[in-house]
Every structure is written in C-alpha cells, then in structure tokens.
Amino acid sequence: MISGRKLVLQRMQQVLRRSSLLLGTWGPVNAEFVNPCSSICSSRFPFFALGTSLHHERAHHSRSLQSIFDFVDLSEYFITGSDYRRAPKFQNYIGPVRIDRTPDGRGRGLYVSQDVEAGDILIINNAFAASYNDIHNSQMHERIAAILKDSPRALRQFYSLAADTQQEKLAVPEVELFDDSIPYHGDDSSTPGLSESKIRKIIQVNSFSGKLTLPGHQEAGRINGLWLLPSFINHSCCPTASRLLVGETMLFMAAQNMKANDELTICYTDCMAPLRKREEVLGITCCGFRCRCERCEFEQSIQKEVEDISERYQALYDKAVEEVTAVATRRDKGPYPACRELAVLFVKLRTKLDSMKELTKLQKHWILGGYSCAFLGNWLTTGYMSDFGPPCRHLDSTAIGLVEAMKVTVPGMQRTLSFSVLLATAVKESAERLRLVELALNECVKLYGKQRPDVLRKLAQDSVQYVPFL
Numbered sequence: 001m002i003s004g005r006k007l008v009l010q011r012m013q014q015v016l017r018r019s020s021l022l023l024g025t026w027g028p029v030n031a032e033f034v035n036p037c038s039s040i041c042s043s044r045f046p047f048f049a050l051g052t053s054l055h056h057e058r059a060h061h062s063r064s065l066q067s068i069f070d071f072v073d074l075s076e077y078f079i080t081g082s083d084y085r086r087a088p089k090f091q092n093y094i095g096p097v098r099i100d101r102t103p104d105g106r107g108r109g110l111y112v113s114q115d116v117e118a119g120d121i122l123i124i125n126n127a128f129a130a131s132y133n134d135i136h137n138s139q140m141h142e143r144i145a146a147i148l149k150d151s152p153r154a155l156r157q158f159y160s161l162a163a164d165t166q167q168e169k170l171a172v173p174e175v176e177l178f179d180d181s182i183p184y185h186g187d188d189s190s191t192p193g194l195s196e197s198k199i200r201k202i203i204q205v206n207s208f209s210g211k212l213t214l215p216g217h218q219e220a221g222r223i224n225g226l227w228l229l230p231s232f233i234n235h236s237c238c239p240t241a242s243r244l245l246v247g248e249t250m251l252f253m254a255a256q257n258m259k260a261n262d263e264l265t266i267c268y269t270d271c272m273a274p275l276r277k278r279e280e281v282l283g284i285t286c287c288g289f290r291c292r293c294e295r296c297e298f299e300q301s302i303q304k305e306v307e308d309i310s311e312r313y314q315a316l317y318d319k320a321v322e323e324v325t326a327v328a329t330r331r332d333k334g335p336y337p338a339c340r341e342l343a344v345l346f347v348k349l350r351t352k353l354d355s356m357k358e359l360t361k362l363q364k365h366w367i368l369g370g371y372s373c374a375f376l377g378n379w380l381t382t383g384y385m386s387d388f389g390p391p392c393r394h395l396d397s398t399a400i401g402l403v404e405a406m407k408v409t410v411p412g413m414q415r416t417l418s419f420s421v422l423l424a425t426a427v428k429e430s431a432e433r434l435r436l437v438e439l440a441l442n443e444c445v446k447l448y449g450k451q452r453p454d455v456l457r458k459l460a461q462d463s464v465q466y467v468p469f470l
Contacts, residue, residue, distance in 0.1 A: 072124060075455050077246065078448070081215025081462075084223075087247025092180060093124035097264060099175050099232050104292075107167025109234045110264040116254045118411070119445035122241065122264065123229060123252040128158070130225035130248045132212070137203050140224055144203065148194055153177075153184040156191050161231050163201040178229045206231040210245040223248065236265035236293040237278060238366075242412030242447050255412035255446045265293075271410045274370045275299040276310050277317070295366045295409075305356070306367070309349050313374060316342050320377040321470065327384045328467045334385075339377035346374035350398075368402060369409025375402055376419065376469050388426050399423055400432075403439060412446030418468040421460055 077088055096114045101107070116122065129147060131139035148155045160173045176182050192198075208227060212220045227250045233241070241264050242255040252264070268289075269281040275296060282289050303310070319338035326332040349371055353364050379399065403423060406416040420440040427433040440463070444456050451459070 072121070072251075074246065074448075075452055078451070078455050079458050082213055082246075083215055084212045084220065084247055085214075087249070090124050090126060090246075090249045092126055093121070094175060094179055094229065095120070095122040097122055097175065099172055101172050102234070102263070106234065106292075107162065108170060108172055108232055110229075110232050112254075112258050112260060112262055112264060114260050116258050118254050118256050118442075119450040120254045121251060121449050122254060123250075125227045125229050125250050125252075127225040127248040127250070128154070128228050130223055132223055133221045134224050137200075137207060137224055140207070140226065141199060141203060144199060144226065145194065145196070148199075152191070153186065155194075156186055157228050158202065159191060159198075161202050161206050161228070163198055163205060175229070202226075208250070225250075234263065234265050235268040235282070235289070235291060236263075237267065237271045237291055237295045237410075238293055239265045239267050239271065239410060239412075241266050244448060251449070253412065253446065253449045267410060272369055272372055272406060272413060272415060274310055274313060275303065276314060278370075298363055298366065299370070302356070302359075302367075306349065306352065309345055309352070309371075312345055313342065313371065316345075317373065320373065324377055324380055324467060324469045327381045331384065334381065336378070336381045339381050342374040343378035346371060349374070362408065365405040365408045368405040372402055372406050372415075373469055375399075380467065380469055383422065383426075388422060400436075403436070407439065407443060412443060414447060414463065414466055415468040417443040417447060417460070418463040418466045421463050422468070425464075 072088075072090060072093070074088065077083075077086065080086065096112055096116065097110050098113050099108060100111050102109045112122065129140050129143040131137070131143065134140055144158070148158055157177060160171070160177065162170060177184075177186070203226060206226060207224055208230070209222055209224045212223055214220050223245070225248060230243075230250055230252065233252070240254065240256055240258055240262060242253050243266050244251045244253065252266070258264075269278055269285065271278060273281075278296070279290065282291060316338045320336075320342055323334070323336040323339050327334070327336070349367070353359060353367060375398065400423070403416065403420050406413070406419065410416070417440055420436050420443065424433050424436040424440065427436060437460075440460050441456055444459050444463075445451070448456075448459055
C-alpha cells in the first residue's frame with residue numbers, strides 16, 4: 001500500500017518530467033541555472049575567487065545578476081534536505097541596493113539601484129551576532145557587547161541602526177559602511193560610547209528570528225540574530241523580496257521584477273492573513289507598529305463590509321490550526337467543524353467581493369489571499385484523509401483562483417508553493433497540470449533564487465512535506 005505522501009511525490013515526479021514539454025529547460029545535473037519566471041537560461045560563470053570584493057564586482061559589471069549563484073552554490077545543501085548543521089559558508093554580498101530616506105516619512109529603507117528580475121539575489125549577509133534558543137536575547141546581547149568593544153567600525157555600524165520606530169531624524173549611512181571589503185577610514189568622534197540600554201533597544205527593534213530546520217522540514221529549535229544591512233529593510237504586506245535563512249546567513253531575493261529605485265520590502269509577519277490578524281501580530285512583535293502599505297490602507301477602507309467575516313475568522317482560526325495539524329500529522333478522522341465553518345465563510349466572502357463591482361482584480365486578490373486559510377483548512381483536511389484523490393474532489397476553479405490570488409498577494413511564499421504542488425497532483429488534464437507546475441516553479445525561484453533545474457525539482461517535491469496552513 002503506497003502512503004499518501006509517497007503517492008504525492010510520485011505524481012510530482014511525473015508532473016515535473018512532463019513539464020519539459022512546456023518549459024524546455026530540464027537538463028542534466030550540470031545544466032544551466034534556470035529562471036522560469038522569464039524563461040531565460042544563463043550560462044555559468046567561474047566562481048569568484050575568495051577575497052574578491054563582491055560589492056565592487058557589482059559596481060563594475062552590468063551583467064545580469066541571475067548568475068550570482070555561481071559563487072553561492074546551494075545545490076548540495078538543498079538536494080540533501082536543507083540541514084542547518086551542514087549549511088555552507090558564505091562571503092557577504094551587497095547587490096544593486098542603496099540606503100535612502102523614504103519619501104513618505106517612514107524613515108529609511110533599502111532601494112534597488114537598477115532593474116532586477118524575480119529570483120535575482122540582492123543581499124547575502126552573515127549574522128553580526130547570533131544565538132540559539134535564546135528567548136530573551138541575553139546571549140546575543142553579550143556577544144554584541146564584546147564585538148563593539150573591539151571594533152570602531154562595528155560600533156558605528158551598530159549605532160546606525162534604529163533604536164525605536166521613530167527614524168525620521170536618523171542619518172542615512174552609505175551602504176559602503178557595511179561592505180567589509182572596503183577599508184574603514186571613518187570619523188568616530190561623533191560615535192557614542194557603549195550603552196547597555198541602547199544595545200538592548202537596537203536588538204529589540206532589529207533582530208530577526210527563524211526556525212532551524214532538519215531534512216523533512218523538521219524544526220530543531222530557533223535562531224535569533226542581528227543582520228546589519230537587512231535591518232534597513234522595511235515591512236510591507238505587499239513585499240517585493242523574499243528572505244531565506246541558511247545557517248547563520250540571510251539571503252534576500254527579488255520576489256518580483258523590480259524597476260530601479262523601487263523599495264526592497266519584506267513581511268515581518270504572516271502577510272497571508274486578514275488585516276486584523278496582521279495588525280494584531282505586528283502590534284505585539286513590532287512595538288506597536290502599524291503598517292500603512294497600499295494593501296492595508298485598502299483593506300481598512302472596506303473593513304466594515306467584511307467585519308462579520310473577519311470576527312468569525314478570528315474566532316475559528318486557532319481551532320482550525322489544531323484540526324489541520326491533527327489530520328496532517330496523525331490522520332485523525334475528525335470531525336473538523338472549525339475548518340468546515342471557515343469554508344462556508346470563504347464562500348460568503350467571495351460572494352461579497354463579487355457584489356463589490358468597484359474593486360479591482362488586484363484588490364480582490366489581496367482579500368482572498370489574506371483569507372486563504374479559510375479555504376485551505378477544509379481542503380487540506382479532506383485531502384490528507386483521502387491522499388488527495390480522486391482528483392475531481394480536490395480541484396476546482398476556486399482552488400485554482402486562490403493560488404493565483406496567493407502568489408500575487410505575497411510572492412515567493414512556501415505556503416503557495418506547497419499548495420500549488422498539491423493541486424498539481426490532483427489534476428488529470430495535462431495542460432492544467434503543466435500550468436500549475438510552471439506556477440510552482442515560479443514560486444520556487446522567488447523563494448530560493450535561480451537554481452539548476454534538478455534543484456528546482458527537488459525543492460518542489462520537498463514542498464509537499466510543508467502543510468500549507470501552518
């Protein structure tokens with residue numbers, strides 16, 4: 001008897017083999033790097049020599065950034081299961097980005113200085129300091145204090161970061177300050193001395209945390225860390241970049257095509273959630289921060305129209321998480337009342353949006369993407385119980401439309417990748433299947449950067465081990 005997971009993987013192998021009919025890019029293991037987003041394959045370049053100033057290479061070469069993985073080859077890491085204990089070592093890399101003041105008074109941010117494609121790598125940054133399972137950041141505080149005592153440059157870098165959410169009066173440092181390959185000749189006369197309270201505040205405002213993963217998406221604890229240049233990246237519920245943690249190194253990829261001077265933004269929370277849920281989490285984790293991105297402003301303007309749906313969603317969500325976890329991990333037979341009621345709410349939401357003729361397609365996508373879990377809960381509990389078969393039970397226009405909404409709302413998200421792959425296993429008709437595979441590969445590129453075809457296949461296959469709800 002073939003298990004549901006093995007069956008999904010077998011179907012995914014078949015789908016990916018057939019995808020060569022559409023993409024025409026599958027090749028041997030040493031094939032070119034592929035970018036399905038633009039159907040462009042680039043020839044491989046030799047690895048950069050150790051010690052090369054990657055920031056200067058970026059300044060002197062106008063070639064496409066898509067070959068950047070020639071010096072950051074993550075193929076073996078991804079193929080062997082993304083085990084944090086075997087994470088490769090990296091050089092810091094600063095791509096075509098600059099620090100600048102935001103035009104709307106939010107403070108400072110990172111902007112791309114040239115056009116970039118989805119999947120282009122923009123920043124590779126090793127942790128300034130990191131600690132493991134350090135709930136109160138006490139270990140990280142000690143490590144940072146020790147670094148600052150010994151390095152005037154590190155002190156100036158650290159004190160250029162914000163210590164609270166009010167950034168309007170802070171100076172805008174040159175990005176070269178964070179390029180360690182450039183000799184430091186700074187004037188430190190105006191740099192303040194060590195302050196324990198300010199160190200704590202800067203850590204609180206700027207630190208990131210992430211899961212430590214073992215093969216099979218198993219969580220093995222958490223890492224807390226401070227990454228200097230990425231600390232200038234602002235939040236948006238319509239992010240333009242994706243973030244990837246590999247060991248103690250953070251990589252940032254363009255999650256969509258961007259024009260020169262576009263702002264580089266990421267999600268500080270799960271942005272595939274309704275407005276009220278996002279506001280609640282951001283208020284707790286980001287010192288009362290309130291997002292004012294275009295999506296949030298729009299959703300705020302129609303909140304009264306969806307208030308009843310929003311309140312009921314909030315009341316059901318935590319219970320639905322328990323139900324999905326039970327069926328995904330233990331194949332519990334249910335019943336799943338919260339997931340079923342959320343599915344009814346999703347239908348009600350779609351009907352409501354259809355009646356609002358003044359909304360644009362993008363605005364409807366934002367709302368549907370934010371409430372995606374209302375559909376996914378029931379879809380997943382039914383799917384896991386039946387090993388996602390027969391196909392007709394798990395594929396319909398609502399599911400296909402939701403994938404489209406999710407990829408537009410938050411490009412480069414693991415949840416969208418996993419959902420689209422699971423959908424592909426439920427399709428009989430080859431053209432629809434290939435369309436879903438292409439969509440999945442596009443999400444792979446936005447999430448993991450431009451990789452070899454065999455690596456993309458592996459990442460797509462592994463995505464079914466991730467429950468696209470949690």
